[in-house]
Amino acid sequence: MKAGHASHPYVFSSLLLAAVLVLSIAVGSVFIPPAQILQVISRRLQGLPPDSALLPFDTILFSLRLPRTAMTALVGAALACSGGAYQGLFRNPLADPYLIGVASGAGLGAVAALTLHWPRALLGLLAIPLSAFAGALLTVLLVYNFSKIGRTVPTTTLILAGVAISAFASALTSFLMLRAGNEIRRAIYWLLGGALMSGWQPVLAALPYILGGCGVLLLMGHALNVLQFGDEQAQQLGLPAVWVRRIVIVAASLATAAAVSFVGIIGFVGLVIPHIVRLIWGGDYRRLLWLAFLNGATFLLAADILARSLFAPEELPVGIITALTGAPFFLWVLRRAKDQTIW
Amino acid sequence: MIQAESVSVSYGIHLALKKISFEVPSGGILGVVGPNGSGKTTLIRALSGVLPLLTGHIRVEGEDISRLAPLERARRVAVIPQALNLPPAFTVWETVLLGRTPHLNWLGQLSEHDRQIARQAMERTNTFELADRFIGELSGGEQQRVLLARALAQAARVLLMDEPTAHLDLRHQLNWLREIRSLAHHDGFTVLMVLHDLNLVARFADRVALLVEGHLQPPGIPEEILTAESLSNVYRIPLKTVLIGEEKHPIILPAGY
Numbered sequence: 211m212k213a214g215h216a217s218h219p220y221v222f223s224s225l226l227l228a229a230v231l232v233l234s235i236a237v238g239s240v241f242i243p244p245a246q247i248l249q250v251i252s253r254r255l256q257g258l259p260p261d262s263a264l265l266p267f268d269t270i271l272f273s274l275r276l277p278r279t280a281m282t283a284l285v286g287a288a289l290a291c292s293g294g295a296y297q298g299l300f301r302n303p304l305a306d307p308y309l310i311g312v313a314s315g316a317g318l319g320a321v322a323a324l325t326l327h328w329p330r331a332l333l334g335l336l337a338i339p340l341s342a343f344a345g346a347l348l349t350v351l352l353v354y355n356f357s358k359i360g361r362t363v364p365t366t367t368l369i370l371a372g373v374a375i376s377a378f379a380s381a382l383t384s385f386l387m388l389r390a391g392n393e394i395r396r397a398i399y400w401l402l403g404g405a406l407m408s409g410w411q412p413v414l415a416a417l418p419y420i421l422g423g424c425g426v427l428l429l430m431g432h433a434l435n436v437l438q439f440g441d442e443q444a445q446q447l448g449l450p451a452v453w454v455r456r457i458v459i460v461a462a463s464l465a466t467a468a469a470v471s472f473v474g475i476i477g478f479v480g481l482v483i484p485h486i487v488r489l490i491w492g493g494d495y496r497r498l499l500w501l502a503f504l505n506g507a508t509f510l511l512a513a514d515i516l517a518r519s520l521f522a523p524e525e526l527p528v529g530i531i532t533a534l535t536g537a538p539f540f541l542w543v544l545r546r547a548k549d550q551t552i553w
Numbered sequence: 554m555i556q557a558e559s560v561s562v563s564y565g566i567h568l569a570l571k572k573i574s575f576e577v578p579s580g581g582i583l584g585v586v587g588p589n590g591s592g593k594t595t596l597i598r599a600l601s602g603v604l605p606l607l608t609g610h611i612r613v614e615g616e617d618i619s620r621l622a623p624l625e626r627a628r629r630v631a632v633i634p635q636a637l638n639l640p641p642a643f644t645v646w647e648t649v650l651l652g653r654t655p656h657l658n659w660l661g662q663l664s665e666h667d668r669q670i671a672r673q674a675m676e677r678t679n680t681f682e683l684a685d686r687f688i689g690e691l692s693g694g695e696q697q698r699v700l701l702a703r704a705l706a707q708a709a710r711v712l713l714m715d716e717p718t719a720h721l722d723l724r725h726q727l728n729w730l731r732e733i734r735s736l737a738h739h740d741g742f743t744v745l746m747v748l749h750d751l752n753l754v755a756r757f758a759d760r761v762a763l764l765v766e767g768h769l770q771p772p773g774i775p776e777e778i779l780t781a782e783s784l785s786n787v788y789r790i791p792l793k794t795v796l797i798g799e800e801k802h803p804i805i806l807p808a809g810y
Contacts, residue, residue: 301640432661435647436654438640445603446634447707448627448655493642496661 219491223504227283230511234279235271237515239523242267242275273409280413282514282528283507285469286479288420290506292462293480294487294499295427298434299458300354302368303543306481307466309369310353311376312346313477316463316470318379318386319345323471325390339419342467349375350463412472423465424503430458431496438493476510476529478536483509485543554579555600555630555711555743560609562592562599569595571767572608577760579710582737582744583772584758586751586779588788592767593747597715600745602626613711627655631709635716636696641689645699648688649675652706674705678732693720697729705736712736714746718753726750730757751805755779763787779803 236242250268253260260268289307296305296312307313323341352375357367387394433454436444441451469476487501513531520526555577562570569592577583587593598604600611602618611618613629621629631652639648652674653667675681680695680702688696697720704712714733718726734757736742748754754761755775762772765787772778781794784805791808 429660432654432657433659435643435661436651438643439651440638442598442603443632443634445623446601446627446630446632447651448624450623488642492644493640494647 219497219501220504223501223508227504227508227511230508230515231279231283234282234511234515235275237519238270238275240266240270242271247271277410277413278514279511281416281472282510284413284416284420285473285476286483286510287503287507288424288465288469289476289479290483290502290509291424291427291499292465293506294484294495294502295430295434295458295462296350296480297484298437298495298498299455299462300368301438301440302364303485304369304481304540306478307346307462307470308475308477309481309540310350310372311374311379312350312353312463312466313470313475314376314379314383315349316342316346316467317475318383319343319467320471321383321386325386325394339416339468339471342471343419343464345379346463346467346470347460349379350459354459416468416472419468420465423461423463423468426457426461427465428499428503430454430461431494431499434458434495434499438495474527474529476532478532478540479506479510481543482532482536482539485539554614555745556610556612557600558610558612560599560611561607562595562604563607564595568607569767570599570769573767573769574609575762575769575772577711577743577745579743580737580741582734582746582757582759584754584761584775585745585747585764585769586749586754586761587764591764593764594715596764596769597632597713597745597747600713601630601632624655627707627709629709630711630713631704631707633697633700633704633712633714633717636693636700636720639688639696639700641687643688644684645675645680645686645688645691645702646671646684648699649680649702649706652703655707655709670708671702671706674702677705678702694722694725697721701729701732710741711743712745714744716747716749718748718750726753733757751779751784752802755803755805776801776803779805781805781808 232244232247235247236244246264246267250260250264250271253264254268254272293306296307296310297303299305300310319342320338322345323338353368353371356371356375357364359367433449436447436449437451437454439447441455444451444454466480483506484498484502487498487505491497491501510528510532513535514528517526517528517531556575558574560570560573561568573596575583585593585596595604599606602611602621602623606619616629618626618630649671650663650667653663653671654661656667657663672681675684678698678701680698683691683695683699688699691699697717701717712733717733718729721729730753733744733746737744737759746758748758758775760772761775761778763770763778763783770778779794780803781792784794785792785808792805793808794803794805796802797804
């Protein structure tokens with residue numbers, strides 16, 4: 211595999227994202243033609259009241275489709291970007307927020323915030339992502355320390371530690387939900403995932419965490435490149451490897467936690483997208499993380515469009531689509547890892 | 554120039570280096586030999602500043618490296634590690650450019666100057682024609698040359714090498730060591746190399762020091778240090794030396810051959 215087959219990866223990825231964004235806004239129980247979408251949005255932007263003929267479209271767009279699209283895009287970007295960063299951090303191609311248990315840890319944190327009453331009273335909507343963040347951070351540190359052998363993190367121990375800690379976190383999550391009484395509906399609703407929550411409030415609440423976390427990750431491309439040679443060589447090249455690790459862990463966990471706390475646990479985005487990006491455009495993390503960010507949004511938007519149109523009017527949780535496409539891909543990567551052409 | 558003064562390093566309660574002192578002048582090559590587990594790799598790690606010292610000081614051109622920021626240290630000391638576990642998805646060009654890390658900001662923005670230095674380093678090490686290849690596709694010897702190119706791109710005056718010839722065949726061993734000798738003698742680099750092959754050390758190092766159980770014996774010229782008697786003691790097998798050629802290079806052989 212040679213790097214740089216496609217000459218304009220950013221242009222290509224952005225155009226693809228733009229196309230899926232339009233589709234995601236247009237498709238649903240009611241199809242809204244792109245021309246009408248433009249009309250409605252431009253009237254809003256000019257501060258004019260909605261055209262009476264287009265009023266239903268206006269309502270659907272602004273209270274349902276646009277927030278859902280924005281949320282899905284943000285979550286896909288966050289999962290793929292942090293998945294790519296975890297892969298670089300662990301120097302392991304199978305690191306993914308879902309497989310290494312970080313998502314489950316974040317889920318436990320989120321459910322704890324939903325079902326135990328203490329934090330919500332203190333922090334309102336912020337409590338869920340903050341508590342999810344604490345769960346994610348704790349999990350990634352546990353998994354890292356349990357799976358590290360000497361100075362490397364072998365795939366087997368990484369996945370095993372991830373599975374074990376993930377199972378533990380899921381069990382605690384179930385326990386909390388069973389004990390929760392009246393709150394169980396909220397927790398199950400959350401766990402089912404999909405961007406089911408409508409309205410702008412969750413989007414605005416997730417935005418700073420996701421953009422903040424991914425923003426930091428996107429600046430760490432060069433440092434992650436150096437880190438691929440191991441901590442010791444990185445230090446000998448002048449990189450403060452310990453600090454880079456800490457910053458990447460915190461930023462990736464923050465982005466993952468924010469994604470998980472608003473749409474539930476969605477697997478495989480963080481695994482599949484960085485991999486495809488690496489296969490097509492090479493392993494340079496300065497490019498990889500940006501392209502994972504863009505294409506992660508594209509992938510989850512496409513999955514979400516499928517989730518709500520395959521069995522319309524019923525909706526599938528988007529996690530089903532990502533798992534149905536991601537799990538076979540994961541198995542393919544496992545097989546492929548044998549001949550080590552990319553890693 | 555690199556100086557170690559009474560350097561001790563411990564891993565937990567195990568003392569890996571015990572009060573080591575030596576000096577390598579600019580343009581000099583010090584070869585360090587010793588049995589497995591004697592502390593050779595620890596010595597390289599300590600000199601590169603990635604291990605905390607229990608006692609002593611390491612000075613490069615008179616500056617104590619423990620007082621330097623990581624970037625400053627990496628501008629003065631470059632390490633050529635063994636070519637193991639390299640990330641295969643990087644191209645040779647990308648790898649050599651990473652040698653510029655200590656001269657870049659943390660975003661890693663490269664200037665034309667950086668690229669030019671990397672190109673020169675690759676030309677010097679005959680790796681330029683490999684520029685677009687992935688490291689994972691290269692032979693061990695080629696990977697080792699790429700790591701030398703990366704170290705040269707780092708533009709540090711002190712080069713530390715841990716078993717640089719371990720993966721090379723005879724011809725490449727000789728070419729490599731000739732190149733190292735030219736870097737030291739003509740370009741004034743300070744070189745410290747750890748080698749297992751006593752005969753190569755005897756031929757290419759200006760001075761040799763034996764490292765035994767964490768103790769570094771005083772360095773000297775190869776003929777003085779690499780004697781049958783001292784080596785037999787150190788390696789605990791009977792050895793003999795044969796002097797060959799007009800320059801009387803010692804060749805070390807197990808006795809009985």
